[in-house]
Amino acid sequence: MSEPEKSPVSAAETAGESGEQSKEEDLDLDLASIFVSDAQFNRNIFFDSSPQAVRLYILYNHWGLQVAVYFFILVDLSLALFEDPAVVLLPLWATMSVELLCILVFIARLTHYAKVIPRDKFWKDPKNLCIIAILTLTLLDMLIYGSLRALDCSGVRWSRVLRPLLLVNITEGRRLRQAFRSIRNALPQILLVFLLFIFSILIFSLMALKLFSKRGLKTTDGAPYFTNFLQIVFDLYVLVTTANSPDIMMPAYNSSSIFSIFFIVFILVNVYIFMSVFLAVVYNNYKKHLKEEVRQLVRAKRHKMARAFAVLQQKSVEGAEPVVTHDRWSRLVRRVRPDISHAHKELLWSVCDPEEKGAIGKLAFVQLADLLNIEVITLKQRPHPLQSLWPTLYLSKPSRLLCSVIQHRGFIILFDLIILVNAVFIALDEENPLISNSEWFFLALYLLEIILKLYVHEPRTFFSRHNFWNWFDTIIVVAALIATIANSALKSSSGYTSRQILDIVFILRVLRLIRVVDSINRFRAIINTLIRIGPAILTFGQLILVVYYIFAMVGMELFNGKVQFFGPESEAPERLYCGNPLLKDTAFALHNYCKNNFNQVVSSFVLLLELTMVNQWHVLSSGFSLTTHSAARLYFLLFHITVVIIIINIFVAFVLEAFFVEYSVEKSDLQNSVEKKIEELQLGVKQEKLEQNLVNSMETIDSEQEDGQKKRPALLFKIASKRYRTVDALIQRMFENDLDPEDFNENEDETNGNFSNPAFNL
């Protein structure tokens, strides 16, 4: 269906005259809104442009379906809890049928996707092929495993390793794919340094072999010291991770101080130089790659916005620059973001159309995706409900005095002091009745504080989405109140306290103390930075989950049951060597590491976390290599290289980069223009003075209303410049400064080219 030539008459005027045209108009808006929201969320899906496909595509992007996909992936992943070796063993038919259900859901989702995008694009996209392969292999594995089990043979559920890869390959896993891509692109450089590093370890090992093997030295547990070349290589590799320092050096050092030189040189070269170089190489490659990705994202975003413009454009006069009218623009925005207020929308329009022409050109239109991503908070200046109910009482002198007392800095300091005193009481022994009863007193104080604050502040403002600490406070205090009451009730009725409830009470009490941080401005700044980086870190959470899951599945197949844990109460003699005689008197058993095993998925994950922490990983690895084969060390080495050398370094690189952006870039140009507009329109509030202002302006409004003079607008805006709606926004801001100068021009050309030759036809 080819898009008809737009008539010079604005669509708004002709709307309603013909049902056909209105329907077409509707389709246009649908399409444009898809382009805008694709641009806004950086979705890069080349969807089919037929009306059905567009409707299907809107459905495909529905948040409900996306949540459902993640939910079923989660279900699929957590099946590991119930499959043999299980935390809670469920019969095979149960897990199998749940898995089958998941697979059906994924197939349905993929079919949906196939209907949205053109067929040839679908089969060219590696991620679709990956999903198909994963699902096919899983079904095959289920069939084989099911039949083997039916025949009472043992089988390996090898396809479980593939499950987390679904997270990477679904449409929504774009950021995760990006992370994997950046790792893959850094690999050649990392490999180069890694080879050099291994070469260095081999050279040092050879030297150690020649220096120490003939000296008849013994380690602390009487084993010969540095006599086997492969063992030396492993020991020195462990020394690089610092896990066996200084033990590995002690026998040589005890025999002569001179030998410490060997280890000092080794440590300097391999621990300090090479590890820094690894970080540098990973960081450098990560940054380079990210920059390229962001450049492409920005290009794709502008391209999509240009296409949306092409759909909505109208020409007032033949030959003039095409424009989008205010009416169409505003219907588009309403469709893309139904949640934003009319005032907010008008604010954005006035940023786009500063000269109030009533229509905007392509350049201004392209900004829209970014404008929608700037979080503008609309603060309705509502009077306090008490003021509406009893205005005379609420506005009386004593009430006003109370309000100003509560808003005084001293009030905050007083409660900070109370929190500190509370901390001391918490630390003291709670079996003293005076102290355990003091808890009621403190709870009452905290409740009083919240009530007093609610007396001053309008409740909906107080509990608005962005007042993190108010929410935190209230939830913690109320939860603590409920838990404490439940605990006391239980105690007085049955005479004993429930350990679980008590634990919750304790945790809530301690968490309350965190609030002190918010009172100190400079701490708040750091915390805010951390919170801002938070969502971006979640990508790394998924990355770690994928890697951990794969290693856990492999580990469970390899090492299941090799190490037994007998529980802290057990008196069985086997508990001293983790139920495996091979572990008798080994460091693994002596350190009481029996619970660090691969017998179920939870303990596997904890074990992998311990391996990530590096310390004692050689002891853990020795436990499993002793009970299986010394080649088992390869598994642990591989884990170390993958997670510690690569992923943790990328994580550090990311945090470093995010911090630098936070410190150097203050606000983007676009944010500044929105903020300037807010200021121009005298609609702004300063973040710090927000709470005081609310009350003050409330009072001013009253007095002004009394004077009958100019009315203040009833709406206030502020930019939540310190929060990012999407992770991409943060990443894009990272390189915005580098990108903008040359890239804007380049993109302009491209989008212009795209505009003059619209490849997209409705």
Added chain:
Amino acid sequence: MSEPEKSPVSAAETAGESGEQSKEEDLDLDLASIFVSDAQFNRNIFFDSSPQAVRLYILYNHWGLQVAVYFFILVDLSLALFEDPAVVLLPLWATMSVELLCILVFIARLTHYAKVIPRDKFWKDPKNLCIIAILTLTLLDMLIYGSLRALDCSGVRWSRVLRPLLLVNITEGRRLRQAFRSIRNALPQILLVFLLFIFSILIFSLMALKLFSKRGLKTTDGAPYFTNFLQIVFDLYVLVTTANSPDIMMPAYNSSSIFSIFFIVFILVNVYIFMSVFLAVVYNNYKKHLKEEVRQLVRAKRHKMARAFAVLQQKSVEGAEPVVTHDRWSRLVRRVRPDISHAHKELLWSVCDPEEKGAIGKLAFVQLADLLNIEVITLKQRPHPLQSLWPTLYLSKPSRLLCSVIQHRGFIILFDLIILVNAVFIALDEENPLISNSEWFFLALYLLEIILKLYVHEPRTFFSRHNFWNWFDTIIVVAALIATIANSALKSSSGYTSRQILDIVFILRVLRLIRVVDSINRFRAIINTLIRIGPAILTFGQLILVVYYIFAMVGMELFNGKVQFFGPESEAPERLYCGNPLLKDTAFALHNYCKNNFNQVVSSFVLLLELTMVNQWHVLSSGFSLTTHSAARLYFLLFHITVVIIIINIFVAFVLEAFFVEYSVEKSDLQNSVEKKIEELQLGVKQEKLEQNLVNSMETIDSEQEDGQKKRPALLFKIASKRYRTVDALIQRMFENDLDPEDFNENEDETNGNFSNPAFNL
């Protein structure tokens, strides 16, 4: 002595006519050359401008005196080896008199400095006051300690802590001071994050106390688990360093898997988030501060060059721009850098004066300091000595064939293979006579390789200063030959092998294998980067030395003799608990850490290195806190915070930054202009093809000479662009790109201002 108005006649023409004028000319050159070399080496000493002071200042900067100062500081520092508690105990009078000698040297140096710079500047400079304070306090301490010892009382040599501070406060310690300054400037930010981090640990500790103290859990060695608040804080701090992971978690984890959540959250927040934030804050502040320092350095450098120009300037015509003539310029360069060749000097001149006017203006003159810092290697194209001796033989067909065989890539690969085979032979047991004799074979091969290479390459070129690997090869092979011969001689004469000589032989043999790295181009690139960063890392070496020395001195006073080491051969029962009954059955004694003590300076340094490696530092610290007081942990905590959190992070920041510079900036503009000039003059050689080129061009020269056609110049230049003469050059290059655009203008104004109002009068 005020500078007389320069006559428009060039000084060179009038030189020699009057002794007075020539002497004055000489003084001018002295002064200008001081400014230039100050600018070149970034010395910022405001010296007096009287002729005597200038002569004294030249003497002050003499390399001999500088080396002497470092030598005496080294002597002073190494006195710790001979003072009680000593490695080799010398009588008190001996160490005291050496120390007195050192102090006298430092006083002499300081007096010299006082004579060079104006009196008021001297007393305003904190580093001079620091040195005076250090020396006074040291003398006082020596007096007190000497008298106490004479009275047979025990005393504390507290002034030893001050010794390393001399390294920081001497004039030459500029870079070290800069490093300390950048640490000091980063401190407020670090402190803020550190307080938040400590707060987080306290909150988690409180939670741990409430959760675990009443559960009656026991650690592996039967101690109650998490019952004492301070102990919990310490344990959790140690967990942040990962040193007691996973042991500290095991009792809680064994009792219930749920508790692992507590530790996982703790680790995520404190280990991964906070430690990355520390690195980010340290890095960010370090970079910011360094940028500012470099900006000032560049400004000071240009200022000094402008002053040098003011001294040498001449006006050809009244009212014209002042210039410096080629003659004066070249005498100046000869004075500043007597070692560079005439050709090199002319090359630099042609870069400054591309239009061959015979005189340069201020802008071109100011470049000189940077030009002198660019290392241009002059390669004299000498014919091979054998060619001069037996030209017919050397240029005969078989000889030429031999040369081309040796230069063939296969020759290098062949010897790489030989090295690999050699590595296998080294790894095998050397008691097998076949294998021990194979060593002679390999040695002969390596010697043959060197001789063959010398046959092809001109010896002085082969052993030029920049051919690191040729030097490395030859030294290693010759040393191995000597050591192997010595060993065999000893064996055949006395019948046993000396362990020491054998060790050296082994080390040399293994070191030989390193050469393989050089054959692989991509490895060579990494190695070159590391070598380039090398000198800059030395500043950190000094920094670490200062911090280590101070901690070692304090540690020796606090913990001397608390832990005894009995030697590996000892059978004394005390060796099982390090001679201190308090250590019986502690982890410290069980791990056999007795030699990790503060009983002398060498073992203290090794212990501090182990603490820097972090692993097991809690065991080491517990050893010393058990034998003294639990407050001793503060010493170890302080060391961890100072060295691991601050200094190691700065080190990582430095390596990261240096790597990024290496990867991003290829060459500076100035280097490019020199290189372009070299190319223009057809004097260049490409680095990679250097060796082949030398021989090829040698042959070409011959053939050309035979043909009697145009002669090639006998000199070749290349820029050692991959090496930096000074650490500052590297640091400046780090921020050059950021600095140049705005800063050049600013400096131009400043230097112009300085020029029009010359504050400097001879």
